[in-house]
Amino acid sequence: MQLTITAMTYGPDGLARDPQGKAVFVSGGVIGDVVEARVVEDGASFSRAVVEELLEPSPSRRQAPCPFVGVCGGCPWGSMSREAQLAAKEENLRSTLDRIGRFTPEEIDNLVKPIRFAKDEWGYRNKVELAPIHQNGKFSLGMHGRDPQQVIRVDKCPLFEKKYPKALKGVIGALSYLGNSRDLEIERVGIRASRRTRALEIALWTPTGAFPRAQVSRVLGDSLKPSSVVRVMSKGDRRARKVAGVEALLGEGSWTESIAQEQMRLSAPSFFQVNTAAAEILIELVMDDLQPQEDEVAVDLYCGAGTFTLPLARRCEYVAAVESYGPAVRDLRRNLEIARLDNVDVIGGDAVREFPDEEADLLVVDPPRAGLAPEAIDLIASTPARAVAYVSCDPATLARDLRRFCDQGTFTPVSATPVDLFPQTFHCETVVHLVRR
Numbered sequence: 369m370q371l372t373i374t375a376m377t378y379g380p381d382g383l384a385r386d387p388q389g390k391a392v393f394v395s396g397g398v399i400g401d402v403v404e405a406r407v408v409e410d411g412a413s414f415s416r417a418v419v420e421e422l423l424e425p426s427p428s429r430r431q432a433p434c435p436f437v438g439v440c441g442g443c444p445w446g447s448m449s450r451e452a453q454l455a456a457k458e459e460n461l462r463s464t465l466d467r468i469g470r471f472t473p474e475e476i477d478n479l480v481k482p483i484r485f486a487k488d489e490w491g492y493r494n495k496v497e498l499a500p501i502h503q504n505g506k507f508s509l510g511m512h513g514r515d516p517q518q519v520i521r522v523d524k525c526p527l528f529e530k531k532y533p534k535a536l537k538g539v540i541g542a543l544s545y546l547g548n549s550r551d552l553e554i555e556r557v558g559i560r561a562s563r564r565t566r567a568l569e570i571a572l573w574t575p576t577g578a579f580p581r582a583q584v585s586r587v588l589g590d591s592l593k594p595s596s597v598v599r600v601m602s603k604g605d606r607r608a609r610k611v612a613g614v615e616a617l618l619g620e621g622s623w624t625e626s627i628a629q630e631q632m633r634l635s636a637p638s639f640f641q642v643n644t645a646a647a648e649i650l651i652e653l654v655m656d657d658l659q660p661q662e663d664e665v666a667v668d669l670y671c672g673a674g675t676f677t678l679p680l681a682r683r684c685e686y687v688a689a690v691e692s693y694g695p696a697v698r699d700l701r702r703n704l705e706i707a708r709l710d711n712v713d714v715i716g717g718d719a720v721r722e723f724p725d726e727e728a729d730l731l732v733v734d735p736p737r738a739g740l741a742p743e744a745i746d747l748i749a750s751t752p753a754r755a756v757a758y759v760s761c762d763p764a765t766l767a768r769d770l771r772r773f774c775d776q777g778t779f780t781p782v783s784a785t786p787v788d789l790f791p792q793t794f795h796c797e798t799v800v801h802l803v804r805r
């Protein structure tokens with residue numbers, strides 16, 4: 369079937385319409401392509417197809433600097449120009465606010481601001497994760513494919529921090545050498561690198577039990593000169609592994625990044641924004657939207673290790689920060705100590721159950737992809753706050769929650785700024801400014 373790709377989905381695929389007007393998700397299609405496609409799934413409301421032949425390549429199509437684009441899971445939009453990626457992300461936010469948020473075209477025009485982005489579209493990721501490969505009795509490491517069951521053999525990744533072009537090869541080489549002389553039981557390996565602090569950490573995720581600590585730290589230390597090597601021990605059911613502890617095998621036992629003039633120290637299991645330069649845009653937008661004042665109280669929900677907590681604490685009288693993940697709570701306490709900030713109440717627990725009872729003037733919420741629980745919206749509405757900054761990594765749950773805020777009636781969104789935190793992917797971060805009606 370001949371198809372023209374007219375949009376990008378919130379996923380790797382292009383979107384086209386068949387002659388009857390039914391939506392077709394086209395794997396391998398880039399906006400503007402004319403393709404010959406084979407339908408692989410014909411559903412009642414939409415179909416799925418794969419590109420068989422590129423009849424007229426889109427002007428937005430380009431040669432990506434990595435042969436694994438399309439196969440590897442890291443760069444699903446890598447064959448599309450940056451301009452086209454940015455435009456598609458802005459359009460995705462608009463269409464989600466329309467479909468799920470039920471905002472009118474005029475409201476969307478008023479809300480959505482031009483997408484913001486940092487300079488680097490490659491070499492921006494401060495973190496990559498490697499998965500084990502056991503093949504023909506040999507051990508190695510690779511990256512998850514577009515099909516997450518598949519692990520692709522790579523020795524470099526153009527998304528990873530450009531100041532460390534040889535880190536992947538070094539880690540894979542050293543651990544393959546060790547893993548072929550004895551079973552290290554590696555479940556995954558995380559590498560974090562900072563061009564600002566020069567910190568390089570290798571985190572080996574393994575089950576609890578015996579582990580050749582000295583040998584691993586010697587081989588990784590000799591080949592990569594990392595600032596830290598840690599072992600993250602996990603236990604429990606395969607689908608719900610829990611961190612049982614982190615042991616430092618070499619160096620600092622944590623990784624340091626510098627962001628918006630703050631030093632952040634992170635333990636390997638803690639969340640940190642993977643694109644430091646673009647995360648600084650999030651901080652700038654949140655502070656510009658909220659304009660925190662020195663006599664004000666701020667609440668930071670889903671605060672992680674403190675990306676927004678520290679800048680809020682510099683500007684406000686007092687901050688209450690809530691985070692449910694133990695390692696991140698400990699990181700935040702340490703980051704506040706390093707920053708000599710003593711005006712923050714760090715609350716470990718669920719954002720709804722532990723909702724701070726302070727009279728908040730401002731709130732920052734940065735939930736995971738699932739977005740906010742309906743109770744969280746009611747709790748936020750029950751505060752006397754004058755404004756909320758909602759940082760979202762999922763346009764669909766964001767649109768749902770903005771509709772709930774509007775229906776609840778206390779806060780109304782006044783701007784939604786997409787930020788390109790994840791170039792080469794369809795993912796998009798958004799900062800929404802809500803004010804009291």
Ligand SMILES: C[S@@+](CC[C@H](N)C(=O)[O-])C[C@H]1O[C@@H](n2cnc3c(N)ncnc32)[C@H](O)[C@@H]1O
Binds near residue numbers: 639641696719720
């Ligand atoms: C998207 S991250 C944002 C972290 C932080 N604001 C930052 O930018 O670095 C979401 C955070 O929410 C935490 N989290 C997840 N569910 C939570 C809950 N129910 N209550 C409180 N925190 C939660 C996660 O552990 C994670 O640190």
